Amino acid sequence: MKKSKAFFIIGAFTFILSSCASSPSVQKEASSTEQIAKEIESSKRVKAMNEKLLMSSFSSGRSSFRDYKIGPQDLLEISVFEVEKLNKTVRVSSQGNVNLPLIGVLKVKGLTPEELEKEIRSLLAEKYLQDPHVNVLIKEFRNQRISVMGSVRNPGVFDVTGTRTILDLLAMAGGLREDSGQLLFLLRPPKEEERSQQSKGDEDRRPETFVIDLEGLLVEGNLKLNLPLYHGDVINVPVSGKVFVGGEVKSPGGFVKGKKMTLSQAIILAGGLKFTASGSDTKIFRYSEKGTDKEVLTFDVYAIQKGREKDPYLHENDIVIVPQSGVKAFLSGVKETFRAAFGIGRVSVGL
Incomplete structure (x- = not known):
């Protein structure tokens, strides 16, 4: 009886030890499974x-050329159906101009082919032709x-x-x-x-x-x-695994998020605020894990820097945007005007 009792105690003790030992293993296995599931989900997302x-690259075709903006070194074939002598193939100059019969020098840089057709049609109709038909074809793209x-x-x-x-x-x-x-x-x-x-x-x-x-x-x-x-x-x-800082900061971009990164630390990594920044209206755009829900949080960076407000921790993939201050942008414009007009190297404008 004593022996069987001893065997029972030893067996129970062994079972407790083995279950204690297996508990971390089970947790590790669950964690590993969760990580694999996340990787599979990420893989599916990227595959989609x-x-x-x-599909979009197949469907786009050449339709994008309709919106192409003409620039220097493009070769244009311009046809006026009513007067064959006005037909010309011209290269756009480095200044963005072409020289056309009857019209002379015409600035074409930044226009689409359709916009240029309308411009030439309008100029010819003013003095020379009634309802001319103009076609512009880009023979060579820069x-x-x-x-x-x-x-x-x-x-x-x-x-x-x-x-x-x-x-x-x-x-x-x-x-x-x-x-x-x-x-x-x-x-x-x-x-x-x-x-x-x-x-x-x-x-x-x-x-x-x-x-x-x-x-x-x-x-x-x-x-x-x-x-x-x-x-x-x-x-x-x-x-993935970064935070992003944009807007009125000196070096916008993505930055690797450490275990703990605050808003003010992220702004320092982005080179600090520009003079034109409105730091009191800084926004953090935060997406849910699925990317469907977005939360917008507003913070006063100046108050955080002075210790009057708590410096919030950032989450992975947070987007920090510092907007522009209208008043500061105006003063910056005044500064540039003084610099250009009077040759002043640096002008300090206080608020």
Whole structure:
């Protein structure tokens, strides 16, 4: 009887030990299963996006050329059906002009072929022809260099002709990788006219940044997000696990989120606020895990910096946008006017 009792106690003790030992293993297995499920879900999401991308690249065809904006070095074939002598093939000059019979020098840069047809028709109808029929054909497109980087299968610099869009370039780059995040950044350098007007030390020469929701573009089919691209544009698809800072900061972009990152730390990583920033109206756009629900939070960065408000922690894939202050933008314009008119190197304007 004593022996059987002893065996029962030892057996019970062994069972308790084994169940205690197996508990962490079960937890680890559950955690591993959850991680695999997340990876499968992410893989499905990216696969669906790439399928949409492939279909859109097939359907786009050459229709985008209708919206193409004429630029320097394009070769134009201009036909006027009523007067054959007015037909001409011309190369657009570096200034964006062409020289046409009867009309003379005409600025064509930035016009679509259809807009140029209307312009030539109007000028000829003023003095020379009644209801002329004009056709503009682009025989040669200038090459545009657009870069695609980040979490795509074939990143690189692409030489393209004609009007191209974000979908076109993502397709040319082989589609998204499985570790891609939900957002795409389009960085656009200042235009030539803007660069010539700005002084060398001006911080406003930084690229313009557009933030595109990839699920909105590829899954929901919101073609308003499919922006046209121009020479010098850079597309960046960051990997997931980042926060994004844009608007009136000095170096907008995506930043790797550590275990704990606050709003003020993210703004420091983005180079700090510009003079024209309205830091008191800073917005955090926060998406749910499925990407369907969006929460918008407003914070006063100035109050946080002075310790009057708590510095909030950021979540993965948060988007921080610092808007522009109307008053500060006006004062910045005044500063630039003084600098241009009187040759003043730096003007400090206090509020």
